[in-house]
Amino acid sequence: MNECPERVERGGRYLYSVVNTGVELAFGDIGLNDNPVYTIPNKDIAAVVHSCQAEAYRTQDNEKAKEWILSHNYVIDRAGELFGTVLPFAFDCLIKGDDETVKNWLDKNHEKLKSELERVDNKAEYSAHIFCDRRWLAEKLMDKDQELKVLKEKMAKMSKGATYLAERQFELKAKDAIAAEISMLARDFGSKIREHVVELKTETKSSQVSEKYKGKQLMVTLCCLVHKDNVEKLGEVLDEINNRDGFAVRFTGPWAPFSFVDLKED
Numbered sequence: 001m002n003e004c005p006e007r008v009e010r011g012g013r014y015l016y017s018v019v020n021t022g023v024e025l026a027f028g029d030i031g032l033n034d035n036p037v038y039t040i041p042n043k044d045i046a047a048v049v050h051s052c053q054a055e056a057y058r059t060q061d062n063e064k065a066k067e068w069i070l071s072h073n074y075v076i077d078r079a080g081e082l083f084g085t086v087l088p089f090a091f092d093c094l095i096k097g098d099d100e101t102v103k104n105w106l107d108k109n110h111e112k113l114k115s116e117l118e119r120v121d122n123k124a125e126y127s128a129h130i131f132c133d134r135r136w137l138a139e140k141l142m143d144k145d146q147e148l149k150v151l152k153e154k155m156a157k158m159s160k161g162a163t164y165l166a167e168r169q170f171e172l173k174a175k176d177a178i179a180a181e182i183s184m185l186a187r188d189f190g191s192k193i194r195e196h197v198v199e200l201k202t203e204t205k206s207s208q209v210s211e212k213y214k215g216k217q218l219m220v221t222l223c224c225l226v227h228k229d230n231v232e233k234l235g236e237v238l239d240e241i242n243n244r245d246g247f248a249v250r251f252t253g254p255w256a257p258f259s260f261v262d263l264k265e266d
Contacts (some may be wrong), residue, residue, distance in 0.1 A: 013047070013053030013102050015093045017256070018073045018113050018263070019083040021046050027078060030059065030172050032071045040099050042106035047111055048079045048086075054096040062114070076256050085120050087113065087264060088256035114260060123198055125260065126224045126231070126253030128238055129218035131188055132182065136246040186220040189241055196234040199225040201259055216248055224261040 022044045027037040035050035059065055069091055095102055106113065132179065154205045183249050203221035226234055235251065243248040 010051045010053055011096065011098075012052045012058075013049040013091045013095045013097065013099070014052045015102075016048040016050075017086040017088045017097060017115065018106075019046055019048060019079050019086050020044065020117050021083050027075065030071070030075055030078065032068050037075050040102045040106070042103045043110060044111065045106060045117065047102050047106060047115065049102060052094065054094065056094070057092050080256055085117070085123060085257055087116055087261050087263060088170045088258050089259070091226050093263075099225060102192075113263075120225070120257045120261065122146065122228050123257065124228070124254030125223055126226050126230075126234070126251065126255070127203070128193065128222045128224060129213070129250040130186070130219045130222070130241060130250040131213050131250070132185070132219050133215075133246045134178065134217045135187070137173060138178055139172070140246070141181060147253075164211070182219050190220065191223060192237050192241075193222060193224065193234065196230045196237060197224040197226050199260055212248065213248060224253075225257055225260045226253075 014035070016031075016037065019039065021039060022041045023039065023046070024041050027048070031037040031050040032052075037048060037050050038047040039048055054238065058066060059068075072091050076086060081088050095105060117224055129190050156169050190200065190202075201223040203223050224234065231254075238249045238251050
């Protein structure tokens with residue numbers, strides 16, 4: 001990286017992250033739409049930005065939107081490689097004003113930002129998607145749920161007319177039993193995972209998964225803030241779950257700690 005070159009002055013600054021450095025440096029033209037990215041330092045921290053118009057990035061082109069998001073995340077990853085753990089901003093976070101405005105914001109919020117940087121130091125975000133084979137789980141429940149076993153035996157002795165209502169009752173009870181079992185297992189898995197993470201959050205938004213996991217039910221998605229010294233232990237716990245009959249785990253990371261840092265109020 002080099003010292004920052006002359007820049008075309010515009011009315012806003014696009015924010016990527018806050019990092020632990022007091023030096024003004026240039027990353028090159030790696031920002032959204034190939035904008036030059038650079039740091040704006042204040043004391044011993046800095047904002048990673050590019051100069052932009054003071055207006056949101058909007059497009060109807062899905063490919064362009066994906067390109068912007070990839071560029072956004074790439075800049076944050078590069079900042080992490082150069083400066084260690086960063087405080088990442090969500091896509092399309094801007095400050096209306098120039099470099100001096102950003103410096104003033106950093107100065108005003110220095111204590112909180114520095115504290116957050118220290119809190120996530122040597123830590124990264126990982127995501128664990130835990131899946132189960134619903135059919136396999138249902139078969140296992142038939143073997144151990146006494147109420148379902150009795151109902152199934154009664155159905156075998158019923159006339160065709162009476163069987164329809166009994167089957168409906170059986171389906172509803174089986175559905176409730178499976179849901180309860182999945183919830184219990186998710187709590188059990190979460191408890192084992194929690195032993196090796198600093199913070200744990202359950203992701204409620206649905207996310208796309210690869211074809212490898214099609215046909216399996218997503219039990220839970222866990223966002224984990226993990227110290228670098230505990231990543232291997234966490235991986236061992238997830239391997240143990242993944243190797244159990246009827247279950248599968250998708251473990252991804254490391255990422256910047258998006259789920260564990262909130263800079264909106266600042």
